[in-house]
Structures are given as C-alpha cells and as structure tokens.
Amino acid sequence: MNTADTRDAEANNPTNGDPHPRRQRSSIPTFIFISLVLYVLTDRGTEDSVLRNQYQEALESLNHQLGNYSAWLNGTESNFTLPTADTNLTPLVESFMTFGPELVPETSSYYSNLTGFWRGDIRFYNLTDLPVPSDGEVVPEWYHLAKDFVAGANMTNMTEVAERIGPWNWTASNKLAISVGDKLVYPEKATGYANVSQEIAMIHGKIDFSDPDSSDEFRLDFDGVHFVKNGSIYAFAESNSRPSDIRVLPSLIPEQRINETAHVIAAEMTSRIAKLKEKISSGKIDTDSDDDDSPKSGCSFLFFGQVDPTDVPQDLMKELEDEIDEPTGITTVPRPPMKMNGVVVSKNCGMLYVLKDINGLKSERLYRKITSYAGFSTIVNFILLVLFTRQTSRSGSATGLARVSRYPFLAQSLIDAVAFVGHITLGILAEGRPAISVLAPAGLSCILFVQEAQFAVLIGQIQAPEDVETAIRPTPPPAPTTPATTTEPSASNGNDNDDSDETTPLNRPNEPAPPAAVPPTTPPTIPPHQQSFFRFLIHHIRTDPTARLWTIISFFLIVVFRIVVMLSLPLLFIGSLYAFLWIVQIYRAVRRGRTSGLSAEYLIGTTLGRLYFLLYFLACPKNVLDIEPRPWVYLIALIMIIQVIVLLLQDIFGPSFFLPGRVGTIDSYDYHPPMPLPDPESPEQSLGDCAICMDAILVDPSLRDDKKSEGGGILGKHRLWGQGARKTYSLAPCHHLFHTACLERWLAIKNICPQCRRPLPPL
Template structure:
C-alpha cells in the first residue's frame, strides 16, 4: 500500500539542495565503487602486461585464456534484452479516476468510517487513485501470464477523507500484451477466481486453460493472501460488513522499452517519461452489480518529489525543535529559583509536554510505515528524536522544578518522600498521555476540538496569574517563541495544499487556531507589562497595596541583632541618628530628601519618581525591589512578608 502516494504532489524540478541531501550517500557510495573498479581494471591490465612481457613459449596461451575469461564474464553480466512491456510490476502507481461518460457513482451521505469499506458513496465525480501491484510468474499459467496481487485506493476528491476506499485485488498480467486484469474485494468472496476467469476470457487472445485448471493454479495464492490479511482460521464471509459492489479493473500499459530486471531505487525515483522503468497505464474499474464505472489513469509513483517534501518537512521540525529548546532554556534560567518556578503553571507546561510527546509518537509511526524508503525513515526518525529530547529531558525537568517549588515538603523528607513525589508526577503525566490517546481514538470525528484543547496551553497560566496575582511568571521571548513554533506543524497540514501527507487543507480551522493562540499570547504579554489583573475592572478587585504611595518621613534606621547571613534574627532595635539626609549631607538642605537603598547601597529619593516603599516604610529603588521580589517576597531590611505589587 502506498503510504504517501498521491496524484497531486506536484511536478516541477525539486530544490537542488534537498535533492542532493537525499542522494548524497548514494553519490559517495558510487564514487567509492568507481574508484574500486578503476583500481581493479588497472591491476588487471598490469597483470596482462606482465604476462605479455615475461612469458615465453606459453605467452599467447595465457593471454588467450585471460581474454576468454573476460569475454565470458562480459557475456554473463550483459543486460537482458529489452521488452515492449515491463516484466516486473513491483512498484507504486498513482494518478486519478473520473466517472465514465453517461455513468455515475452511487452518491449519498457518508457512512461511518468503519462501515465505509468500498461502497462508493462519493461526493465528487473525480479524485485521486493509486495502485500497488506485484506480479509473480506461475508455471501453471504459462510464460505469458503472471499472477498479480495488490490493492487499489480511490479517494473522494484530491485529498484524504474518511470516505477513502481501499480494495484488495488479485488478478493476472499478460506480459506480452501489457494488460493487467484484477478483481476485488477477494477477502470475503467465494467467487473471486470465477469472476477473474470470466474477466480474462472476455479479453481478446488465445486462452487454453479451463476454469478448473485456472482456479487450481491460483487457489494457493488466494488462500495465502486471505491468511495474510485476515489471519489464519478466519471463515469466509465472517466480516460483519461485506461489500455491496464486486469490482473488476482492467489496465492497459503504454508500450515502451523495459528491462527484465528489478528496477533500482534510482530508476524508480525518476519521473522522466523516457526512463526505461517509468510506466504509464490507463483503464477502468467497474461493478456490474452496482452499475458503476470509472476511468483511471496511473503512472509510476513520483518518489523523488515526495522525498524532497518529506526532507523539507523534517528540516522544519528540526528548526522548530532547536528554537523551542533555546527559549525553554531562557525561561528555565529566569525561573531557576523556587519563588520563580512557583509562579509558573504546571498545567501549562504539562499540556506542552503532552503535545510534544504526541508529535514524537506521530513522527515515529510515520517513520515505521515509511521504513521501506530508507531516506524517509531516517528523516522521520531524526524528527522524532528531537521531539523525544524536548519532552523527555527539557520539559520533564522543568515540570519537576515547578512541582518541587509547589511541594517543597515532599522533597525534604528523605529519599522515600522524594521517590513518592516523583511517582505522583510521572504517573499523572503518563496517565494524561494515555487518556488523551484513548480519547483521540474514540473521538476521531472531533479532531478539531481535540486540537484546540491541546493548543489552549496558555489558559492555565493566565488564570493562575490572575488568581494568585503573580507578576511576570514567563519571559516574553518564551511566550512569543513557543506560540510561534508550536503553530508551525499544525499550520503546515492545515494551510499547505501540497503537504506531503496529502491532507485536505482547512484554511478556516488554521486561521482560527492561529488567532486563538495569538489571543492567549497577547493576554500574557499584557499581564507581563501591566500586571496580572490588568484586564479585570478595579471594582471587582480587592484593595491592593500601593508601593508608590507618598511618604512624609522615611522609616528609622534599624540595626538587626543576630546572625544576618543565616536569617536567625533575635531582635530589631532602632539606631539613633538622622532619618534622612540632604544633598551630600549638607545641613539646612531643603531639596529632595535622600535615604540609602540597602539593596544597591546608593541613595534614593524619598518621594522620587522611581522608588518603591514597602508597608513597613522602607524605601528602595524600583528596579532593585522588583528584582528582589522576583527572588523572594520579603522586605530586604526587616524580612517581613511583602504583598504582591
């Protein structure tokens, strides 16, 4: 089954750099092989030259023997003769289908995806089509006819929908005529071989096998395919939903020059029309039972364009991952203290961690499905690795910092208490991850709701800042960087019409998602600039202490008795002396009154524009006290608790 096959992946020449990234290892390998062959050829000619110069009577016989061996090897490795039609069909084909003239498909309301098997309830008169086929020679069928198995995919339009149809098919391939005849779905039908025999008999040409001999030749292949897809022991027709339409398909391959060997990856990747392994075919798929017919045009699947798109996507994911790591490190440095980490919402960081874990699983799954394409597998594996590093190392560590800041008692009671706290944190995280996966599977029809809920990761932080009146919990670079980078991947699939997965673009959903995340980020930036409760009317807020209130006299100078470094203060007593001083301590000065800021040990005006006064009437520079309160909410002078600014 072509995992990424589509007919609208786009033509044109791919970017030179991306194409060389995909072909780089192969080019180096080819150069090494060329050097090895050149050295071997030079050594052989040196041997011939030595034999020619040093041999006596038997010189000519040795030369003849060497030349004879060379001629035999050349004959043995000579390319096979060309044929008009390909001897090997093993590859993927993609193209389009369209309703035949004077015919229609049974349109109607879309059924549940589980029961949409191949009952063509399409809304569009044309769409994407693909074929994955592999032929096998069978002695009982003769040299001119091969057994074929594979699957046909029909989409309702150009993009993936839950109405997509996948038909398992078996058939035969007339090698010398280039005709492929298929019937499906054979998994739940007991007359598949009979219908195939009638389809082959309708074609022009000699046909010598009886129906019994034909069925005997393909019975083992049919049973093997059923066992492969249904599992051993399954009974015919045991599936609860069987197809209403029995499909028959006939394809005619355009004649050309084809080799009899298996195409190399480079040959299959080429999309040039004159390439020896590029196949074009057209045909039709019909159902006499349902009276439907569609014309299909297919060609060799263009892998090179897919590789370029997939590699460009992984480069995007890599850039996004590096950017997220940088802004996350900056945020962790800003909130490295327990007081700073306590202001960050654990739920906000947890939603981002769960989102990255889902992206890790998604990229890993895509890489497993694309493992037959080594280039795609490596690209998706790298993208999955970066997402794994982000959520398992950086974000989990940040969650642990926040958890420790909010529950300090759990990490100060010994190893058992710490282990218990870690178990609670990890069990909640992985439980949420598993619950989300189950809900995602059960509510596939509501994928948009799931995505919007997952991208509401700033909402818990907004409410936490309002409720607890936290000031500046997040760095602006972290807010903007995370909002922009987390939108990159969903917007690629929602707004890019030529994405490599061929998902139908949903521009309205993408615009609403972008607006929703931007709205959350804007509120956080407003809270960072004007305060956590800046958007709430003052009449609904409790009275708040004003750090910029006017003072008539500064607080008296105090001396703290006890161990100041450890914080064990026994007593606070006033120290006699001036409460304030004038400029340069001059007597009789009537200008601005100055006091000392105990944080930076410089003068600060008692009622100047850039000063803050605590409830205990100690005066500090605005910047000094702001930075101090980022670390701890207590007065630098008397150690009393401070209210939120």
C-alpha cells in the same frame, strides 16, 4: 534493664508474645511464580503451532488448486471450470471509462510499474434504484445495461441483500484510496512456466472507501492483472474476510488475451506456493493477524482501471522509472503526473462507483518525501528543544517559576505526545530508510514531551501554596497613631533566654499584637484502614497537586493513544490546544499583576515552530499523511500570533494594558507600608530583627523625613520613616519583618514565609 532496653529487646525478638511465630516468606517462590506468569504471557508456542497448521492447510489447498488449474490449461480432465463472462459487464464498464490502446513507443507511453498510492474522488450509483428520467430527458444507454446486469442477481429478498451489504454506508463514500503492488512474474525454468508473457503483471493491493461524516473506512483486498502495453487493469475485490480466487481472472479480460493471462496466473500460483514452503521450512511464521476493525460485507466487487497515457517516449519513461526505483543522480525527463480512471462494480449488491482522475504517487517518491519531511521536522524539534532549555534556565528560580503558567507547557507536552505517536506510526507504515529517518523527530518529540511535562509538574509544585486557603487572611498593620517603643532585653534581669517562639518586628503599647497565624482548616480525614482504595485515590488526587497534574497528563495520553487512529478527533483536539496555547499565560499575568517571564526568543521561536507542523499537515495539500487542508487552520494561526503579540506588549506596557482602567487595576500587596520610627533616644535605632538573617533592621538617621502633623506641629520623635528608607525593609502579610535584600534572595528559592510557611505574594 530499663524500659527502653526492654522495648528494644521485644522489638528484636520475633517470637515474643506469639506462640506461633510468623515465618518470613521466601522470595524464591515469588520469583518462580512471576517467571511462570511471564512465561505463560509470552509463550507463543501454541499460537505458532496453530498458525503453522493453517499454513500447511493453505499450502495443500494451493497445491490442489494449481493441480486442477494446470490440468485445465493442458486440456485434460479437471475439476476447474472458467466461469462464463457476463455479456453486459464490459459494455456497462465502458459507459463510464475507456480502455486504452497500445501507444506508439517513439512518442508516448504508460507508466509500467503502478506500485504506489492512489487517491481521488468517486461517485456512487445504486443500480437497483436508478432515478427515473424526467419528461423529455434522454435515457442513457447504461440504464438498460445496468438493469440487465443486476437482473441475474437475487435482489428480491431484501433481508439477504441487507445482510450482504452490511453496516457500511455505501452512499456516503466520496473518497477512495488505493495502495498498489505491481510486479512482473519471473518463474524459474523448472516450474514449467518459463515462457510467460512479460507484458502482463500481477497487481494486488487494498481499496479503502472513506466516509466523510464518521471518518471510518471500509477496506477491500483486490488481486488482478495489469496489461503493461495499454495500461489496463482487471481485478477482483473482496472484503478481507472473503479471499478471492485468481484462477477466474481470465473471465474478466478480452478473449484474445485469455490464454497468455492464464499462464501468468499459473506462474503466480507456483511462485506463491514456493514462498509459502520457504516460510514453513524456515519457521518464519507471520503472527500478525489480518483482521481489522473495518466493517465486513458480503458484496463481491470487480475493479477495472485505465492508466492515463503520457507524452514521454517509452525509452525515456523506462529511464525515468529506473531512476525513481534506484536513484543514480542522472538527469531524466520531468516526471509526468500519474492518473487513472476506473470503475468498481458489484453485481450481487447492485452498486457501482466511478473513479475519475485518481492521482497516483509512486512508493519510492513517497518514501523520499517522508525522508525530507523527517529531516525538516528534526531541525524544527531540535530548535524547540533548545529554546525550551534556554527558557527553563531563565525561569529556574522560584520567582521565575511563580510567574509562568504550567498549562502552556502541559499543552505542548500533549502536542509532542501526539507527534511522538504519529511519527512512530508513520515509521511503522513506511518501510526501509524512511522508517529509520522518522525515528529522529519521534525521539525529539518524546524528549520534549517528558521535559515539558516535568517542567509543568515543577511549576505546579512551586505554585502549590497559591491554592492553599487559610481561615484568616491577615493584612498589613495600619500606620500607627501612637508613639512606637522598642523593647530590648534588659541586662538587669539576668534572663537571656526568651520564652516566646517568635519576635514581632514591632511592639506598640496600648495596641493588640498582630493576630497569630491560624492554620488552614482541613476537613476531617478518615483513617486509611477505613477507606476504600478508590476513595483514597480520589482524595490523594484532590489534595496532591503533583498527583493531580500527572493524572491529567495520563488521562490525555490515554485519549491521545485511543483517538490517534481516528483522524478527525485528533485534529480537533490538537487544534484546540494550539488555539488556547498562550491564553492561560496572559490570564495569569493579568491576575498576578506581573509579566509572563517568558522571553521574546522563546515565545516567537516556539510559536513559529509549532505553526510549522500545524500548517504543514492542515494547509499543505501534499503532506505525507495526505490530510486534506482545513480552512480553519489559518484562524488558529492568527489567534496564536495575536496571543504572542499580547504577551510581548505586556512586558512593555504592563500586564493589564488592554483592559479598562477599573477592570485592569490589580490590588498588589505593599511590602513597604509606612512604619513609625523608633524612639530617637533608644540605644539602637532598629525596628527589630530580620526573620531571615536575624540581624537588626537599623534606621539610617539621614533618611528621617520630618513631616508636620495635621495640627501644624512637628511630629518630633513620632516622625515616619521616609520613602527612600522604606525600601530597605519588607513586611509580609503574616507580619514577619525582613530586610528587603534578604527577602528577595529568599523568594528566589521559595515563595513561602521562612517562619510560618505561608505563601507570599510577589515582591
């Protein structure tokens, strides 16, 4: 048996040389282990059991509260007692707002359903530290009401006050957002509350205070009642960690409306109990936690609101609201604006906010607005995708990829990643059909993100040889001053095999051969078994352009997903991407001395499509996300337009047309240096063989250019090749000679030398 057979036998014998052979590990235990881990990670049985117990406890508590409340309503013995109303509260609130009267139905009306989103400015008052009026200034009456109102609260112990107030900066809040759910209570006759008033609706929702400096928000949950006839709102507002007791709501309203309000609240509690029982019996346990990252506070607030009346008769207003809720296509009266004034006050923290002209938008109208936006966004994203596909088909060759910069496509991929996350978030927040409609632009944004990132990676792979540093950078040989002779294989020596690895295109006697290609110097590498994983990862990212690019994309995506909740940082991030979208492409065109290779169709269309989203969200005051206009967005738009104009002018006047002469001069490599002609008496008029097609590079005798030497004589057989013939050959920096046509076809595929694999400059 020979050595190879012995080696193969040893390789095929698992017990050779090992008295205790290692058994191959079965895949079944691994599969079972992975399945167990997945089961533990996905099993929600314990969590559902805990939530079910919490639901049961909440149900028992509601039943107990309703029993005491019903006994109090019936005048029997009960543990419930309605708190005494503060006599200073109503006069203090009416110092900043006026509760509306009932209107004449034939001439005016209120909006009966306030479900929607309300936003506006607020003004803060610290009731415990009111400014001292100057001499001669009339002291407002509410000064004394405010002092009497907070006199009963424990405001002397500053430690307790600071704990109740919490970390939120109440004085900095100047904006307010309210999401409202407004509904009438329709209990069944079997509940005993069949005759509840249909003029009082239960209202609930969330109040968000915003800090303009930090873009943080503080949220309050409120529950209250809405008097439909006069548009007044009375509600309790508490931090989400302190649920409110709706049974004490009658203590806030006028005395003549307490009885009917109390019955509406009892019916609402009955309805909540029925819904909770249905959830428990059906097993539809809500596993979503209500906890959020907003600051917590021990301040208890009261919310009072008054809807502004309209000049629309009540019957026409009902027709309008019915059409908004369920569109049928009928013509209605013009939609009047929804406005509201209000007061949010806290006794135990001594704070008061005044709400002036809060603008409202009905939920149905907002959802239609989201649907319209989704339609336009889908069209714009589809146009961007078509333009990108057409551009990639134009720049699909190695020559085209060498001309474009990867960073504009990388920036656009990050913008589309933000758009994808934003549209998905908007779809989650919007319910029903709007949530489905925003999936179309979200899907197109995802496709754009993936394809642009892949195209950026492809450009990086093609342009990777540009980053390779070599120890020696050979230059094209100078024009020879001695006659050139061609060496051909001799038929007499009988040796047809050439031992040399490479045939130089030009052999000149008495001159040294061109310098041999020296491989790039690389630092010594540490064996993989001696490297830590972190060091190996860093080395791989530094040396592999593809890994480096994907690391950059991943990092930015992590940042994007992290900051998408914080509004100010994404705006700054996206604004920076927009502002410098085409700058790198302009720089590359100047540095390489070649035009961008981007078509005017792609540049103009992509810029206009990107500006649509930028101007919609940062210039339109009524966008779907309710982002306030930013004045600097117009500067970014102007910068983008200027960049596109510069790129278009580079195609006409040259890449460095806007630079001074000395700065704008680009030292480009000349592939057609003057070359000495072969001896006219040689059998084959050739400079050598092409390194690509291996055919001879022949000299056309008709293109010889007879020139006189400096001494006045004719060069004769030392004549140089003429300018026209010079275009037929190309000499690379590594001294490999090609047909120009062959090299052009090669560079359309790769931009490296086909022999030594060194990067080649543009031809």
